[in-house]
Amino acid sequence: MHTDVNLSPGGGGAHAGIGMVSDVPALQAIDVRIRRGTRRRGRGGHEVIHGMSFTIPSGRVVGVIGPSGSGKTTLLRAIVGVQSAVSGDLRVLGYTSGDACLRRRVGYATQSASVYGDLTVLENLRYFTEIMRAGIPGDPAWSPGYLDALLTQVGLTEQANLLVNQLSGGQRSRVSLAAAMIGGTDVLVLDEPTVGADPLLRRRLWSDLRELARDGMTIFVSSHVMDEAARCDHLLLIYSGRLLAQGTPSELLATTDCNDLEEGFVRLLERSAASAGQASPTAPTTAAPTMTVPTTTGPTTLASPAGPAGPLGGSPPVPQPAPTVPQPAPSDGVPDAAAPTPTAGPHPSGVAPCPARRPVDARRTGATAGRVLRQLGRDRRTLALVLLLPPVLLLTLRLLFHHSPATFGRVGPALLGIFPLMTMFFVTSVAMLRERTSGTLERLMTTPVGRSDLLVGYGLAFAVPAATQAALATALTVGPLGLDVRGSASMLFVAAILSSFLGTSLGLWMSAFARTEFEAVQFIPAVLIPQFMLCGVLVPRHTMLPTLDTLSALMPMTYVVDSMAQLSRSRAVDGRLALDLGIVICCTLAALGLAAVTLRRQHP
Numbered sequence: 133m134h135t136d137v138n139l140s141p142g143g144g145g146a147h148a149g150i151g152m153v154s155d156v157p158a159l160q161a162i163d164v165r166i167r168r169g170t171r172r173r174g175r176g177g178h179e180v181i182h183g184m185s186f187t188i189p190s191g192r193v194v195g196v197i198g199p200s201g202s203g204k205t206t207l208l209r210a211i212v213g214v215q216s217a218v219s220g221d222l223r224v225l226g227y228t229s230g231d232a233c234l235r236r237r238v239g240y241a242t243q244s245a246s247v248y249g250d251l252t253v254l255e256n257l258r259y260f261t262e263i264m265r266a267g268i269p270g271d272p273a274w275s276p277g278y279l280d281a282l283l284t285q286v287g288l289t290e291q292a293n294l295l296v297n298q299l300s301g302g303q304r305s306r307v308s309l310a311a312a313m314i315g316g317t318d319v320l321v322l323d324e325p326t327v328g329a330d331p332l333l334r335r336r337l338w339s340d341l342r343e344l345a346r347d348g349m350t351i352f353v354s355s356h357v358m359d360e361a362a363r364c365d366h367l368l369l370i371y372s373g374r375l376l377a378q379g380t381p382s383e384l385l386a387t388t389d390c391n392d393l394e395e396g397f398v399r400l401l402e403r404s405a406a407s408a409g410q411a412s413p414t415a416p417t418t419a420a421p422t423m424t425v426p427t428t429t430g431p432t433t434l435a436s437p438a439g440p441a442g443p444l445g446g447s448p449p450v451p452q453p454a455p456t457v458p459q460p461a462p463s464d465g466v467p468d469a470a471a472p473t474p475t476a477g478p479h480p481s482g483v484a485p486c487p488a489r490r491p492v493d494a495r496r497t498g499a500t501a502g503r504v505l506r507q508l509g510r511d512r513r514t515l516a517l518v519l520l521l522p523p524v525l526l527l528t529l530r531l532l533f534h535h536s537p538a539t540f541g542r543v544g545p546a547l548l549g550i551f552p553l554m555t556m557f558f559v560t561s562v563a564m565l566r567e568r569t570s571g572t573l574e575r576l577m578t579t580p581v582g583r584s585d586l587l588v589g590y591g592l593a594f595a596v597p598a599a600t601q602a603a604l605a606t607a608l609t610v611g612p613l614g615l616d617v618r619g620s621a622s623m624l625f626v627a628a629i630l631s632s633f634l635g636t637s638l639g640l641w642m643s644a645f646a647r648t649e650f651e652a653v654q655f656i657p658a659v660l661i662p663q664f665m666l667c668g669v670l671v672p673r674h675t676m677l678p679t680l681d682t683l684s685a686l687m688p689m690t691y692v693v694d695s696m697a698q699l700s701r702s703r704a705v706d707g708r709l710a711l712d713l714g715i716v717i718c719c720t721l722a723a724l725g726l727a728a729v730t731l732r733r734q735h736p
C-alpha cells in the first residue's frame with residue numbers, strides 16, 4: 133500500500149454495523165444458471181451460464197478467467213445483483229446476491245468506466261463516498277486524507293481536479309476502480325480493471341489488491357489475460373458459460389503438467405473436449421474468441437487432481453439442497469418483476485439483519501441533487517435551452533400575433549404552461565437516459581442509494597431551473613409582452629412552476645422506456661404532440677368530437693392549459709381551478725411513483 137490511510141474500513145469481513153459469522157464463504161454458487169436477453173426467468177433469451185457450482189472463502193483474489201464471450205461479465209453482474217434471470221443459489225457473504233444488505237459491502241466496477249464525465253475525478257469520488265458511506269458512524273472514508281490516499285492508490289493525484297471527460301480511457305477506468313473501492317468494504321467485483329493501465333501501474337494495482345485481500349477483502353477480477361491469472365490466489369476458468377476448472381495457478385500448472393498458464397488453460401480445454409468425445413480445438417488462445425469447442429463436462433477441481441473424481445472432466449460439485457426460507461420483497465419496498473425466483477433466504481444465521489432504510493434518505497437525496505445541479509451548471513447549452521427557450525418562443529408568438537393581441541391573449545397563458553412542461557420533459561428524460569446508457573445508473577443500483585433518493589434528488593435539482601424558467605417566462609409575458617392578465621400574476625407563476633414540475637416527473641418516468649437516445653427522440657414527440665393537439669390550444673375542447681374530448685380529459689397537459697386559462701381570466705380560486713391544479717399535482721406525484729417502480733435494479 134502506498135499510503136498509511138486505511139482504505140478497507142470494513143476490515144474485510146468485519147464491516148462496522150453489520151454482524152458477520154467468520155465461516156460464511158465470500159461467495160457460494162450452487163447450480164447457477166443465467167439467461168440473457170430475457171426479463172423473466174425461463175422466458176425468451178438464451179442461457180449463457182450453464183449451471184456453475186463453487187465456493188470461495190473470504191480474503192482471496194479470485195481471477196474469473198476466460199475468453200471473450202465466455203460469460204465473465206454475466207457472472208460478475210449476477211454476483212453484484214444487477215443481472216436478471218439468475219436461477220440456482222448464489223450467495224455473497226451468506227446473503228442472496230443482490231440483497232440490500234450487500235449494497236454497503238460490495239463494490240463493483242463495470243467493464244466500461246461508469247463514472248460522470250462532466251464531473252471532476254474528485255467530485256465523482258466525493259459523490260460516491262456520500263452515497264455509499266452515508267450513515268456509517270466513524271467510517272474512515274470521512275477522514276480528511278481518505279480520498280487523497282485513494283487517488284494516490286489509483287495513480288490519479290495529478291488529475292484530481294480534471295473533468296473525467298478530459299482523461300484517457302485507462303485513467304477513466306481507474307476513476308471507476310476508485311469508486312468501486314469506496315463501496316466495497318468486504319467484496320470487490322472488478323470487471324477487467326487493469327485495461328488501459330501501464331505496466332507500472334498494473335503492478336501497483338495488483339499489489340494493492342493483494343494487500344486488500346490480506347486485510348480480509350475478497351476480490352473478484354475478470355480478465356482474459358493469462359499473466360493476470362498468475363497473480364490471483366484462486367482461478368475460476370470459464371469457457372462457453374461453463375466452469376472448466378477452479379483452483380490455484382500452481383494447481384492449474386501441476387494438473388496440466390506445464391509451466392505456462394495459457395498453455396495449461398488450452399490443455400484443459402483439449403482434455404475436456406476429448407472427454408466429451410469432441411474434436412480438439414485448433415491452437416486456441418485464451419484471448420481468442422475462435423475457441424469453438426464447447427465443454428460439456430463439469431468443472432475440474434484442480435486442488436484434487438488425483439481425487440476420486442479424476443483430475444479432468446470430473447463430476448461437478450454435488451449441489452447441496454437449497455434452504456427453502458421464503459424471500460422477502462426487495463428492501464426498497466418495490467417488488468421487481470424481473471427478479472429471479474429465489475431459492476433461499478437472504479440471512480445466514482448469526483448475521484444481524486440490515487439496518488432499516490428510510491423511504492427517502494436525506495443525505496443521499498441531497499448528495500444526488502447537488503451532483504445533478506453541478507452537472508447542469510456545467511452544461512451551458514442545456515441551461516440556455518431550459519431558461520431561454522420558453523421566453524423566446526413566447527416572444528416569437530407575440531410578434532407573430534402583433535396584429536391580433538386578442539389571439540395572443542387567448543393562447544399566451546396556455547403556452548406559458550405548455551412550454552415549460554415540454555422543455556423540462558425533454559431535458560430530464562435525456563438526462564436520466566444518459567445516466568442509464570453511461571452505466572452509472574447500474575452502478576448506483578449496487579450501492580445503498582434508494583430509487584426514491586435518486587428520483588427525489590433529480591426532481592429537486594431540476595426544480596431549480598424549472599422554477600427559474602417559469603419565473604422568467606411569466607415575468608416576460610405579463611410585463612414586456614403585455615399579456616392581459618385579469619387574474620393573479622403570482623398564481624399564474626405558481627401554475628407555470630407546477631407545469632414544469634409535471635414535465636420533470638413525466639420525463640423521469642418516460643426515460644425508462646428508452647434504451648438509446650434514438651428511442652428517446654422517437655417517444656418524446658409521441659408523448660407530447662398528441663397532448664398538445666388535444667389540450668384545447670388549437671381547438672377549444674367543447675368543439676371537439678366527443679371521443680377526442682374524452683381523450684383530452686385523460687391527458688395531464690389539458691389541466692395545465694385549463695388552469696392557466698382560468699388564472700389569466702379571473703382572480704377567483706374556485707373549485708374548478710382547485711381541481712385542475714390538484715390533478716396536475718397528482719399527475720406529477722404519480723409520474724414520480726411510476727418512475728421509481730420502473731427504475732429497475734436488474735437488467736437482462
Ligand SMILES: Nc1ncnc2c1ncn2[C@@H]1O[C@H](COP(=O)(O)OP(=O)(O)OP(=O)(O)O)[C@@H](O)[C@H]1O
Binds near residue numbers: 198207736
Ligand atoms: N444484453 C445481452 N442480451 C443477450 N445476450 C447477451 C447480452 N450481453 C451478453 N450476452 C451474451 O452473453 C454471453 C456472455 O457474455 P459476457 O459479456 O458475459 O462475456 P465475457 O466473458 O464477459 O466477454 P468479454 O470478455 O468480451 O467482456 C455472450 O454469448 C453474449 O453474446
